[in-house]
Amino acid sequence: MKTFSKSALIISTYNWPEALQLCLLSVLGQSVLPDEVIIADDGSTGQTAEVIEALRPMFPVKLVHVWQEDEGFQLSKIRNKAIATSSCDYIIQIDGDLILHKNFIKDHLSLSKRGTFVAGSRVLMNRELSEKMLSLRKSQVTPFQSGLGNFTNRFSIAWLSRYMADRYKTHDIFALRGCNMAFWREDLLRVNGYNEVFHGWGREDNEIAVRLLNSGLKKRAAKFAGVVFHIYHPEVDRGHCPKNEAYLTEALLNKTVYCGQGLHQYIAHVEPVRLTEREFAL
Structure with a gap:
């Protein structure tokens, strides 16, 4: 397996x-831990901070809470702030409604390759299984248990993932989910991170993929690797999706590489090594 700073x-x-x-x-429970874990919090109440503080003593690596005021769904902005906070070479990105396979981090590091970014998928858990896992506070999922969908996404198979990485939908910008992606930080800096014109649910992950591809990178697939199990919840409001679709179409038509409102606005104001571990807010 590759090693990183x-x-x-x-x-x-x-x-x-x-x-x-x-x-x-x-x-x-990961077989390989990241060097730091950063919670990108889009305006949660104090209960989220309490969970993080309660778990902090258990973490053998730095656990950072990056928070911003709740001003509606602004996922692009909080991800940019979290990326700015980190000084790590490689950024693995997920959502907080996922349970990770024990080899999730190991798989992503194995698939990393200069000149590429990695896009994974997810396994959907039904409502019954999700409620059971939450009530029992159980953080391990077995691939054959009842209540799981997406059968082929449930398995971490190293040799098969290496074979599929450069063969599975590598040019399809819709064959990805922002809840399971990985990037070299220098590549995110090159395209100015996430585009903060995106408000509300949808397409910010596809749009950054378009700009990364336009910058000369290739997309690798985390297929039979980087397994995550998605805890059931009702669908979020998609009222902004038509506007976000228009932003995505614009990036495709104009072959955009760099967004105007993105990551660099925070880099100028952030010195990661000086941040407290509890919170960073702009």
């Missing part, structure tokens, strides 16, 4: 501390 796991969350707790417990 540093790798960071960024976990986005909003007002679901019970799910975040399971996610963080599954991070603790």
